[in-house]
Amino acid sequence: MSDHVNAEQLWSKPPVIENRWLRWGITLVVLVYAFFAIRSFEIDIPRIIIGLDRGYDMLLAFLRPDFVARQTHIVRGVLESVAMTATATLLGGILSIPLSFGAARNLSPLPVYLVCRSILMIVRSLHVVVLAILFVVMVGFGPFAGAVTLGFNSIGFLGKLLAEDIENTNEESMEAVRATGGSWLQVVIYAVWPQVVTRFIGLSIYRLDINFRQSTVIGLVGAGGIGAVLDTAMGRYDYNTAAAILIVIIAIVLAGEYVSSSIRRRLT
Amino acid sequence: MLEISGLVKRYPSGPQALRGVDLTVKTGELVALIGTSGAGKSTLVRCINRLVEPTEGKIRLDGTELTALDHRELRHARRNMGMIFQEYALVDRLSVMENVLSGRLGYVGVWKSAMRRFPPEDVRRALELLERVGLREYVDTRADQLSGGQRQRVGIARALEQQPALLLVDEPTSSLDPKTARQIMRLIVELVKERGLSMLINIHDVNLATMFTERIVGLQDGKIVFEGTPEELNEEALTKIYGEEDWHAESRSAQAETADNGNGEKSDEHVPLNTAEPGR
Amino acid sequence: MPVVQKDGVSNWIRRDPKDSMRNYLKWLGGAIVVLIAARYIGAQTIWGFVLDAPAQAADFVSRSVPPDITYFRRVLPALWDTVNIAVFGTAGAVVVAIPTALLAARNTTPHSSLRALALTIIVVSRSVNSLIWALLIVQVVGPGLFAGVLAIGIRSVGMISKLMYESIEEINREPIEAISATGAGRTQVFLYGYVPQLLPVFVGVTVYRWEVNIRESTIIGIVGGGGVGFLLNSAINRLAWDQALVVLIAILATVVLAESISAKVRAAVT
Ligand SMILES: Nc1ncnc2c1ncn2[C@@H]1O[C@H](COP(=O)(O)OP(=O)(O)O)[C@@H](O)[C@H]1O
Numbered sequence: 001m002s003d004h005v006n007a008e009q010l011w012s013k014p015p016v017i018e019n020r021w022l023r024w025g026i027t028l029v030v031l032v033y034a035f036f037a038i039r040s041f042e043i044d045i046p047r048i049i050i051g052l053d054r055g056y057d058m059l060l061a062f063l064r065p066d067f068v069a070r071q072t073h074i075v076r077g078v079l080e081s082v083a084m085t086a087t088a089t090l091l092g093g094i095l096s097i098p099l100s101f102g103a104a105r106n107l108s109p110l111p112v113y114l115v116c117r118s119i120l121m122i123v124r125s126l127h128v129v130v131l132a133i134l135f136v137v138m139v140g141f142g143p144f145a146g147a148v149t150l151g152f153n154s155i156g157f158l159g160k161l162l163a164e165d166i167e168n169t170n171e172e173s174m175e176a177v178r179a180t181g182g183s184w185l186q187v188v189i190y191a192v193w194p195q196v197v198t199r200f201i202g203l204s205i206y207r208l209d210i211n212f213r214q215s216t217v218i219g220l221v222g223a224g225g226i227g228a229v230l231d232t233a234m235g236r237y238d239y240n241t242a243a244a245i246l247i248v249i250i251a252i253v254l255a256g257e258y259v260s261s262s263i264r265r266r267l268t
Numbered sequence: 269m270l271e272i273s274g275l276v277k278r279y280p281s282g283p284q285a286l287r288g289v290d291l292t293v294k295t296g297e298l299v300a301l302i303g304t305s306g307a308g309k310s311t312l313v314r315c316i317n318r319l320v321e322p323t324e325g326k327i328r329l330d331g332t333e334l335t336a337l338d339h340r341e342l343r344h345a346r347r348n349m350g351m352i353f354q355e356y357a358l359v360d361r362l363s364v365m366e367n368v369l370s371g372r373l374g375y376v377g378v379w380k381s382a383m384r385r386f387p388p389e390d391v392r393r394a395l396e397l398l399e400r401v402g403l404r405e406y407v408d409t410r411a412d413q414l415s416g417g418q419r420q421r422v423g424i425a426r427a428l429e430q431q432p433a434l435l436l437v438d439e440p441t442s443s444l445d446p447k448t449a450r451q452i453m454r455l456i457v458e459l460v461k462e463r464g465l466s467m468l469i470n471i472h473d474v475n476l477a478t479m480f481t482e483r484i485v486g487l488q489d490g491k492i493v494f495e496g497t498p499e500e501l502n503e504e505a506l507t508k509i510y511g512e513e514d515w516h517a518e519s520r521s522a523q524a525e526t527a528d529n530g531n532g533e534k535s536d537e538h539v540p541l542n543t544a545e546p547g548r
Numbered sequence: 549m550p551v552v553q554k555d556g557v558s559n560w561i562r563r564d565p566k567d568s569m570r571n572y573l574k575w576l577g578g579a580i581v582v583l584i585a586a587r588y589i590g591a592q593t594i595w596g597f598v599l600d601a602p603a604q605a606a607d608f609v610s611r612s613v614p615p616d617i618t619y620f621r622r623v624l625p626a627l628w629d630t631v632n633i634a635v636f637g638t639a640g641a642v643v644v645a646i647p648t649a650l651l652a653a654r655n656t657t658p659h660s661s662l663r664a665l666a667l668t669i670i671v672v673s674r675s676v677n678s679l680i681w682a683l684l685i686v687q688v689v690g691p692g693l694f695a696g697v698l699a700i701g702i703r704s705v706g707m708i709s710k711l712m713y714e715s716i717e718e719i720n721r722e723p724i725e726a727i728s729a730t731g732a733g734r735t736q737v738f739l740y741g742y743v744p745q746l747l748p749v750f751v752g753v754t755v756y757r758w759e760v761n762i763r764e765s766t767i768i769g770i771v772g773g774g775g776v777g778f779l780l781n782s783a784i785n786r787l788a789w790d791q792a793l794v795v796l797i798a799i800l801a802t803v804v805l806a807e808s809i810s811a812k813v814r815a816a817v818t
């Protein structure tokens with residue numbers, strides 16, 4: 001065998017982008033973009049070095065979280081978050097049902113469908129924090145704004161997924177009920193609802209879990225809950241309490257995730 | 269060349285899969301391993317290259333005790349054993365050529381293999397093998413674009429690209445239609461004979477076993493219950509291996525096919541190997 | 549739906565009594581929790597504000613139209629910053645997430661203690677919202693884009709590694725065995741067996757996270773993380789609803805665009 005032949009002449013892996021100019025062009029564009037983007041971050045090294053002291057304090061505080069000093073505030077924050085979560089999930093769950101029936105193409109006439117779909121789309125496109133800001137301005141600081149925010153957010157989520165489930169229901173059983181002379185409402189109650197109710201309960205429990213996570217953050221903009229307590233602690237540079245709150249949040253989020261996923265596993 | 273003695277495998281869960289197997293494969297010998305599913309055929313074959321760790325027993329390949337090797341030595345020993353799998357075991361997102369070249373990984377450095385820079389003779393051999401199995405035009409095709417038969421051809425090329433002394437084959441045709449199965453079996457046997465390799469092959473199809481190999485070993489519930497030539501595989505032997513059934517048709521056709529095979533292949537059955545089947 | 553034998557006659561009932569009792573109690577318990585929760589919230593609510601809300605909302609709407617188009621001149625640079633936060637937050641997170649995922653997956657971790665460490669990192673990172681991370685980080689590195697990048701990045705590490713390590717644990721073992729059977733070393737088995745299988749999943753996960761991060765980075769400015777969220781907050785604080793509407797429209801457009809890009813890329817890699 002002649003080893004003078006280069007292996008590449010026999011075979012080499014074809015490049016992902018065939019055209020050489022295009023390949024180099026893309027690389028160049030990416031590099032130029034990275035350069036300007038990183039420059040725009042204006043990373044202020046001296047400021048960060050000063051800040052590192054504070055970062056170190058924060059780290060130490062995490063090793064010595066203080067659950068006691070602001071105990072009543074923490075407990076109240078958690079209860080508030082839980083209360084917001086519970087009411088919002090119920091509210092969102094109930095309101096999402098008619099909307100989802102309206103947004104299911106196989107149940108609703110086109111105009112109703114379009115209106116319901118648009119409502120769901122607009123609600124879904126607004127970030128929960130943006131919603132919270134709007135509701136805080138409207139109804140004032142506190143958990144009421146939070147509950148309404150989470151409720152709205154849940155409507156978007158549950159409504160869209162439930163509508164998709166309804167659209168995927170078995171046509172035949174709907175036909176069967178219609179064939180017996182059933183009205184629209186009877187079709188919904190006897191043919192559609194039984195097919196989606198388990199999924200709906202599963203989704204609601206999942207949403208309960210999401211709502212709790214969200215409830216920890218909307219407090220930062222004044223919508224009550226544990227987030228508001230955290231915001232206050234950080235504002236006072238009380239890192240030991242902040243650490244305690246973060247640990248509480250992580251614990252509850254994990255517990256919620258565990259409970260919600262095990263219930264949902266049992267449902268199916 | 270391959271001597272197995274007292275091989276026992278106990279999976280942590282479940283019953284004993286192998287209960288003391290003794291088996292020898294001589295250089296250039298083709299041995300078929302038959303038995304019901306769950307008899308322990310795959311376990312036996314996988315114990316040899318230690319994809320499954322044996323519980324007890326000795327496995328010697330050309331004088332090397334395989335069960336005693338450490339990780340590094342095992343890698344060395346594995347280079348001499350090619351393996352062909354039932355479900356092909358190709359890396360779907362790599363091209364045909366990359367899959368075949370992966371047979372040389374035991375010989376090429378990490379960096380070179382990462383950059384796909386294999387020695388010219390490896391690339392040349394891979395191209396020859398692909399020509400031979402009828403996939404020359406599919407060199408840069410992704411493996412998941414091929415049909416079942418084509419995929420197994422790539423698996424065969426990968427195993428032979430290793431230049432092994434022993435070929436371990438685990439149900440190479442079970443996922444294929446009968447016609448393709450025969451073509452694949454014939455291809456494997458031809459390539460093995462050309463190169464004078466030894467082969468240990470699992471098949472559940474008794475006909476294929478008797479058609480293509482010289483020695484048959486029947487495994488039942490982790491023990492060898494039959495050893496002999498295809499001619500000796502009579503009704504009684506089949507009952508021992510597979511249990512009470514009417515084996516009339518099988519053993520008669522097995523005998524007929526063996527005779528037929530002895531006279532060379534019938535021309536009307538011969539399908540040119542370099543004609544690849546249409547892709548999926 | 550059990551069939552009950554009673555006096556030699558099978559009887560069909562919807563649920564057996566014990567089951568229906570338990571079911572009833574479950575719903576009752578739920579209702580009580582919600583009632584208590586609602587009372588609790590109601591007690592802290594100033595109903596005067598709430599009753600005034602519809603009037604307020606109508607006021608916002610009337611003040612927000614026509615939107616102040618000229619404000620786009622400030623919004624566009626902020627949007628550019630927002631996109632950069634998402635891109636670099638995601639990119640940085642991926643660099644950390646890949647090794648974390650490899651340590652966290654049962655079949656690739658070198659040691660169970662490293663696995664525990666990786667899982668802890670993942671849990672802490674993803675249980676805390678990026679806005680909360682921003683709150684902490686701003687105090688260390690000061691407000692601005694860099695704080696936003698870090699906050700988005702830290703949260704994404706957990707989110708990305710979780711999806712990645714789950715996909716590593718679900719990997720197809722067969723090709724990996726085949727590569728090992730050729731006598732390949734550990735690194736080679738990784739490069740030839742794992743990488744090709746995982747790469748498309750990893751790209752998909754990353755692009756999906758980038759899409760989510762675009763959304764997150766539109767609001768990270770609210771707590772000092774830079775980007776378009778800062779403008780939204782300040783417009784609302786100044787009650788400049790015509791400007792707030794412009795920001796909202798810009799956010800909406802960016803998010804929709806990011807969604808469609810992400811969907812296209814993910815469809816292409818799988
Ligand atoms: N990875 C494994 N873990 C536990 N038991 C196994 C495993 N692989 C095979 N077995 C068991 O070992 C026995 C032999 O299996 P196998 O070698 O696959 O048989 P065959 O290839 O002849 O069908 C069977 O009872 C099977 O259930």
Ligand SMILES: [Mg+2]
Nearest residue numbers: 309310311439
């Ligand atoms: Mg098997």
